[in-house]
Amino acid sequence: MKILAVVISVASLAITSTGWAQSKEPIRLPYASAFSGPFVDFGERMWKEGALPALKTINESGGINGRPLEFFKMDTRFPDTAQFLADYRRVCDDRTVPMIFGVGATKATIAVYEDLKRCAMPILNPSSAGAWGLPDFGGWIFRYQPDAAQVVPLLVKKAKEKFDFKTIALSHTNDDDATVTNIRIVKKTLDELAVKVVSDQSFRNKETNFASQVAAHRQAAPEAVWMSHQPGDAGTFILQLRERGVNVQALTDGIIGSVDFFKLSQGKAAGTVGYALYAADDERPVVQNWIKQWRQMTGQADKVPDVFVTATYDSVIILAQVLRGVKDPNDRKEIQQAFMQIKDLETISGKVSWPKDGDAVRSQPIFVQLDQNGILKNWK
Numbered sequence: 001m002k003i004l005a006v007v008i009s010v011a012s013l014a015i016t017s018t019g020w021a022q023s024k025e026p027i028r029l030p031y032a033s034a035f036s037g038p039f040v041d042f043g044e045r046m047w048k049e050g051a052l053p054a055l056k057t058i059n060e061s062g063g064i065n066g067r068p069l070e071f072f073k074m075d076t077r078f079p080d081t082a083q084f085l086a087d088y089r090r091v092c093d094d095r096t097v098p099m100i101f102g103v104g105a106t107k108a109t110i111a112v113y114e115d116l117k118r119c120a121m122p123i124l125n126p127s128s129a130g131a132w133g134l135p136d137f138g139g140w141i142f143r144y145q146p147d148a149a150q151v152v153p154l155l156v157k158k159a160k161e162k163f164d165f166k167t168i169a170l171s172h173t174n175d176d177d178a179t180v181t182n183i184r185i186v187k188k189t190l191d192e193l194a195v196k197v198v199s200d201q202s203f204r205n206k207e208t209n210f211a212s213q214v215a216a217h218r219q220a221a222p223e224a225v226w227m228s229h230q231p232g233d234a235g236t237f238i239l240q241l242r243e244r245g246v247n248v249q250a251l252t253d254g255i256i257g258s259v260d261f262f263k264l265s266q267g268k269a270a271g272t273v274g275y276a277l278y279a280a281d282d283e284r285p286v287v288q289n290w291i292k293q294w295r296q297m298t299g300q301a302d303k304v305p306d307v308f309v310t311a312t313y314d315s316v317i318i319l320a321q322v323l324r325g326v327k328d329p330n331d332r333k334e335i336q337q338a339f340m341q342i343k344d345l346e347t348i349s350g351k352v353s354w355p356k357d358g359d360a361v362r363s364q365p366i367f368v369q370l371d372q373n374g375i376l377k378n379w380k
Contacts (some may be wrong), residue, residue, distance in 0.1 A: 050312025130178020257307030
C-alpha cells in the first residue's frame, strides 16, 4: 500500500477519475493540519498516530469500493490563517478536489467559512471542539467533536452538584475562537446556578508565565477553577496553579484528553474533570480494540491514545463509510448528502449521526476524570 507522506503544493492537486467503474486509481484527498509553526508537533502526531493507521485499516479491508484512499498534507500554519486561507481558496475552486479532511482548530474552520459557502465543498473536521459562534455551518462543514454548546452546560451543572462549589475562578485564552466562545457558555451556566466568579483571567496562546493570573486566583481563594485553553496552555497553567498552592478542583472542556495537557502539567492535571470522546475503561470492543492497536503501533503499553488522535482515526474510518455510499467520489453534493445519511453509526465515541451539516449528534456526553497516570476514566 502506498501512502503519500509529503507536503504537495496545492497547484498539483487532482482526483484522477470519476465514478467507480472507470478506475482503480487511489482516491487522494487533502489532509489539512498544522504542519509548521508552533503546533507542528500536534499536526504530525495526528498524522502519524491517527490518519495513517486509519488509512492502513481501510485499505487492508478493500479501500473505497476497491480503490485505495490516500491523503496528502495541506499546511494550515495554525494559529496564523492568512496563508492557509489563500491555499484553501485555490483548493476549493478546484473542482477535481471533492472534499477536505481536517482543517483543525475552530479558528481555522471559521476562517474558511465564507469561501466554503461560495465553492460548496465538504469538510470533515475531527478536531474543531469550540462552540460554534456563526449563524450556521455554511451547509458543508461536518464536525466530529462533541458540541461544546450542548455539553459544557451539562458538565458545569453536574460538577456543581458533585463538588458543591459556590465560588469559582476562570481562565481562558483570549485570541482563540473556541476558548472565547466556550468561556461565554461557562459564565452563562454559572450565572444560572448562582455560582460566584471570584477571579476571571485571560492570556494569549503560547504564553508561558502566568504569575499574574495565578496570583489573582490564589488571592481570590475559589472552591474550583475552570480552564478554557488549548491543551498545552492549560497544562502549563494548571502546573503553575498547583506549584503556587491552588489545589482546588479543576474543570475543563474537551481538551482534557489531549496528551499535551497532562504532559505539560507534569502530572499535576490528575483529578481534572472534563468531557471527552471516549474513556479508557469503556469495555466496548471498538474502544478496546483501538487502544490495543495504538499500543502495538506506538510501543506504549502503559498509555492510551489521546482524544485528538482518536478523533482523527475514528473520523477517517467514518469518511470511508461515507465515500463507500456515494456513486461518484468526485461529486461534492453527493458526498454532502451521504454525510447526512449517517445515523447511529457505532464509533469509538459512541453512536454518531449527522442529520444535517454541523456537529455530530450523540445520545449522551462522556464525562471523564484524569487518573494519576493521565488516563481518562469515566466520571459519574
